[in-house]
Amino acid sequence: MTSASDPLAGLDPFDIFDTEATRLDRYFSSLDEKAWNRPSRCEGWSVRDVLAHLAGEELYNHACLDGDIEGFFEMLEREGVRGGFVDFNEWCVRKRHGLPVEQVLQEWRDKNAETRERMRALGRDATLGTSAGPYPVGLQTFHYDSEYATHADDVGAPVGDEEAAARVEWRVEVGLFALAERGSDVQVERVGRQLRVRVNSATVDLSPADFIEATVSRLPAEHPLDRHVRSALRCLA
Template sequence: MTSESDLLQDLDPFDIFDAEAERLDRFFSSLGEEGWNGPTRCAGWSVRDVLAHLAGEELYNHACLTGDIEGFFRMLEREGIPVDDAYGWVDRFNDWCVRRRRGLPVEQVLREWREKNGETRRRMRELGRDTLIRTAAGPYPAGLQTFHYDSEYATHADDVGAPVSAEEAGFRLEWRVRFGLVALAERKSNAQVERDGDRIRGRVDGLTVELSAADFVEATVGRLPEGHPLDPRVRSALRCLA
């Protein structure tokens, strides 16, 4: 199994989290009304809805930091969100976060996200990468959890079209490839993958594929375009992140 020490030890997840949050903040701060209402890669969500999702999910992030996952689930149940299945509650929670913020001024939602996410980033950095925190899946190292946040923020930045400079692009792709490989190993995916420079070779159910690093990242987060020729079985096996 690919371990964190193999691929991630020389990367600082907290610096990456700061960089991706700052990218989103710069983008959100530049928007007018038309921009907030613009489409994204998230089906049915506008740019404003993606912000609402990011603001709302801080409820979960803070529950992990305080160790009160049970209290978080009780809150969901009070709001009519069933939590009696493994991860089906996640989509229902995300939808609820967006719906309950659609009637609020966007400036208020942006302020909520900045404050709550700023606290999350500060507290995760203070904990350090080896401290265990409570998550819905059980105890988990804060550093690895932060890499999950990094991946989600990078994905949503791409979803809304937040700019990435040429100077940033290479490092950003590199850490996302590495974390994608780690996440696949964590999920015990039936995809057997290996990296060869800027290509990723994989084998799934007897199918052998080769992807660019960029397409591999998009596959891990479920963002390959519909017309991409990758076999659906391989797509499913490679999907391991938000």
């Protein structure tokens, strides 16, 4: 049973994961060749590359579920991937570059559906082996939720008006949790519809949308937010 003191206790990570995966699948299924090759918000990646990344990272997700993190890193060593998860992500994209996009889409659909089913079956209070050590399944799923929502925005997957407000709210809550989890000295309080952020001597008010973008390192370069505050808020990317 999840503790009542859990700041994310009122959210269901598995339902959110299903929703964001469905959003991406629905959007990917609608694309033509021109749209697949359109640049995404991920620097250097097309929309197709984002799909390849999502498909490839299921290798890690399944290694966690299978209790085989050691085998996962042994595989990366054999493949010559030695730059941590940054190089792993690029490798995932390269490995699928020459494959038909329909094949990559089906790979992602199948593997992610299994990930979501197995995570839900374990339950949020179970423990999962990760590269950082044992970690609660529910919290790991919230990290996946944030990643999927971020990549959905990266490729321009639509968000309906009827769901937008609730989506912003859960993403703010996950961002606040992630800052606390990493022991950040960032202080955040709600002031009306804004989030007041204090980092050392700096105090700024951000909209919920800008706060989310800061936590996932997606604020545009021209945004006036101080670079030190921007760096301090990055916790989900």
